[in-house]
Amino acid sequence: MIELVSTDRCIGCNLCVKVCPTNVFDKTEAAPVIARQEDCQTCFICEAYCPVDALYVSPYSDEQVEVDEAALAEQGVLGSWRATLGWGPGRTKLAAIDQTPFINRILPARPVRAAGVSDVRSPATG
Amino acid sequence: MSGETALKLTTDVLVIGGGPAGAWAAWSAASQGAKVVLVDKGYLGSSGATAPGGTNLLYLPPDKEMRDKAVRERMASGGYLSEASWIHRVLDQVYINLERVEQWGYPFVRDENGVPQRNHLQGPEYMALMRKMVKKAGVKVLDHAPALELLVDEHGVGGARGTLRQQGKDWEVRAGAVVIATGGCAFLSKGLGCNVLTGDGYLMGAEVGAELSGMEFSRRYAPAPAFSSNTRSRLLGWATYYDQDGKELKGSRNGDFLAERLLEGPVYAIMNKADTPEKQAILRSSHAIFFLPYDRAGIDVFTQPFPLTLRYEGTVRGTGGLRIVGDYCETTVAGLYAAGDAATRERITGAASGGGAFNASWAICSGTWSGEGAARYALSQRTGAASRDLRSAGRYGLAETTGGRTLSSPRVETAELVRAIQDQVFPLQINYFRSEAGLKAALNKLHSYWPSVNEQAPGNVHERVHAREAAAMAATARWIYTAGLARKETRGAGLHLLAEYPDEDPNQHHRLLVSGLETIRTRPDRTFLGGASAASYPGTEQGA
Numbered sequence: 001m002i003e004l005v006s007t008d009r010c011i012g013c014n015l016c017v018k019v020c021p022t023n024v025f026d027k028t029e030a031a032p033v034i035a036r037q038e039d040c041q042t043c044f045i046c047e048a049y050c051p052v053d054a055l056y057v058s059p060y061s062d063e064q065v066e067v068d069e070a071a072l073a074e075q076g077v078l079g080s081w082r083a084t085l086g087w088g089p090g091r092t093k094l095a096a097i098d099q100t101p102f103i104n105r106i107l108p109a110r111p112v113r114a115a116g117v118s119d120v121r122s123p124a125t126g
Numbered sequence: 127m128s129g130e131t132a133l134k135l136t137t138d139v140l141v142i143g144g145g146p147a148g149a150w151a152a153w154s155a156a157s158q159g160a161k162v163v164l165v166d167k168g169y170l171g172s173s174g175a176t177a178p179g180g181t182n183l184l185y186l187p188p189d190k191e192m193r194d195k196a197v198r199e200r201m202a203s204g205g206y207l208s209e210a211s212w213i214h215r216v217l218d219q220v221y222i223n224l225e226r227v228e229q230w231g232y233p234f235v236r237d238e239n240g241v242p243q244r245n246h247l248q249g250p251e252y253m254a255l256m257r258k259m260v261k262k263a264g265v266k267v268l269d270h271a272p273a274l275e276l277l278v279d280e281h282g283v284g285g286a287r288g289t290l291r292q293q294g295k296d297w298e299v300r301a302g303a304v305v306i307a308t309g310g311c312a313f314l315s316k317g318l319g320c321n322v323l324t325g326d327g328y329l330m331g332a333e334v335g336a337e338l339s340g341m342e343f344s345r346r347y348a349p350a351p352a353f354s355s356n357t358r359s360r361l362l363g364w365a366t367y368y369d370q371d372g373k374e375l376k377g378s379r380n381g382d383f384l385a386e387r388l389l390e391g392p393v394y395a396i397m398n399k400a401d402t403p404e405k406q407a408i409l410r411s412s413h414a415i416f417f418l419p420y421d422r423a424g425i426d427v428f429t430q431p432f433p434l435t436l437r438y439e440g441t442v443r444g445t446g447g448l449r450i451v452g453d454y455c456e457t458t459v460a461g462l463y464a465a466g467d468a469a470t471r472e473r474i475t476g477a478a479s480g481g482g483a484f485n486a487s488w489a490i491c492s493g494t495w496s497g498e499g500a501a502r503y504a505l506s507q508r509t510g511a512a513s514r515d516l517r518s519a520g521r522y523g524l525a526e527t528t529g530g531r532t533l534s535s536p537r538v539e540t541a542e543l544v545r546a547i548q549d550q551v552f553p554l555q556i557n558y559f560r561s562e563a564g565l566k567a568a569l570n571k572l573h574s575y576w577p578s579v580n581e582q583a584p585g586n587v588h589e590r591v592h593a594r595e596a597a598a599m600a601a602t603a604r605w606i607y608t609a610g611l612a613r614k615e616t617r618g619a620g621l622h623l624l625a626e627y628p629d630e631d632p633n634q635h636h637r638l639l640v641s642g643l644e645t646i647r648t649r650p651d652r653t654f655l656g657g658a659s660a661a662s663y664p665g666t667e668q669g670a
Contacts, residue, residue: 021168021177021322023270023291023588036588041321042355043178044418048250059419061316061355077422084414085250095251096233100180100412101243108364108399 147466204476454499523597
């Protein structure tokens, strides 16, 4: 769930308020606030759009956790999803280096498809 | 509906939903010269199952042999409830649209021969591009504008009403035709991007008399980290599974393997079949979202065990949805079209899951067709939507907001109602290992909750949207189990089964239609048999 809007980093563009598909944030006079954390679906979209790496979505979908902004910044976690997607000036987009079409070339010796769920196994399904 | 209607618009086509299907529908309708409004509960570009991660596509080059083979395989795996002509139609259309996506600037990678690899899209990039192109086509986009009910008159559907949830005002859009592209229903199970998918469009459609089809084909869960939302599981093909003592869980991992093991105890995985830095780097540059929760939890997935769960995916990777009866994805109600997961995908998937590739291509194609059909229909209407005598069709989960006032009738808390529904829908013992006895017991409970949907008393605009979602989920769960009990056989790839009827029954070679809200009716549909073209189906009540 979303755990951090860094008031130090935030420039008040309100892009997160706009793009959050489940409407978790509220605008304020200053930085947006996490108004409905229970509605967060842990999709990481807000982080991808934040131009100043001010947001942190914890991987834990069902429980609130304490986060330490200084530690997250030092570990390079803030803004890491945006960087992986290649969004932001001077970066190469993940889409442009997408290796998905080639992963079948490194399948394990005994290929096991998408694990543990019933589905057909035809070459056309992904 | 309560609230002041502050925004009133009139348009040719209203598209409800801003995932891939809605985006394509809006772009397609605008390309036909129609005036288009698109409303989304969240944000066109981030809403829905596609936006956060990657998605595979059913995409094959125009090679007859290759395509014929894929179609034959799909017909078999779908228990012969799909139609070859529709699968071919999707293969044709998606090829055109993905070429278009590349022309619009999506940077598809190329192989060593320079062939563009158009069978996978990175969601954030794809949907940001779709937003740009939809707006460029002149579509008016309303974000954070959940639709709450349709508008109808004796001629059919003529618009919708909803709320601008960040402004505390309501909207009304009158339209010559409406495309429902609200996605499927995953019951707030927190699958990646899926919590906006609460069956809203099914309920809106059912309230104006539309039928649903294939709702029994919804026995679908996705592996995910036990602690997180990430339901992208393809890379688990490089994992070994272990029990809590570190003992390897051997055997074929197909079918019910993970579900059965999870009923016995926790299951862990290690991605130790990606055993070189090169392989690991390739996987990281494919489904990057897969790694995100583990990296953040401090787990090195290539060497350390991580706990798995199964999250219910309802009709998102199931195949049921609004019945479509024509080549342009017309529903059985005039002026109403359905696209993407809001529509049944049986025409291309039959009784098999469309998870991943098929659904993504279906969203593109059904969006394109429904947008075109809706535009032509709207532009051919003699009476403008503005002058029609339209009434509100919403009946469920639309209680007035109380503004803190105490109600005399008992008030049902939305969150509690949702949990009660989830308790009948999420358990593997009920919904995965389906039996007649299990489904009957769950359905009886769900029926008993139904009156509660109109006893909710939302205190603000956010709760108001959630109350309507709860009603849609309650209705969807009842349709799923009603259809599940009516199909007394096990067909195709196991997307529905009943323990009491483990075999395929040739007498049930039909689709199952469900309709109604107070009383749910089911009836078999055999109109697709014999390769009849969609346009010639008896019972088609409108043409495009």
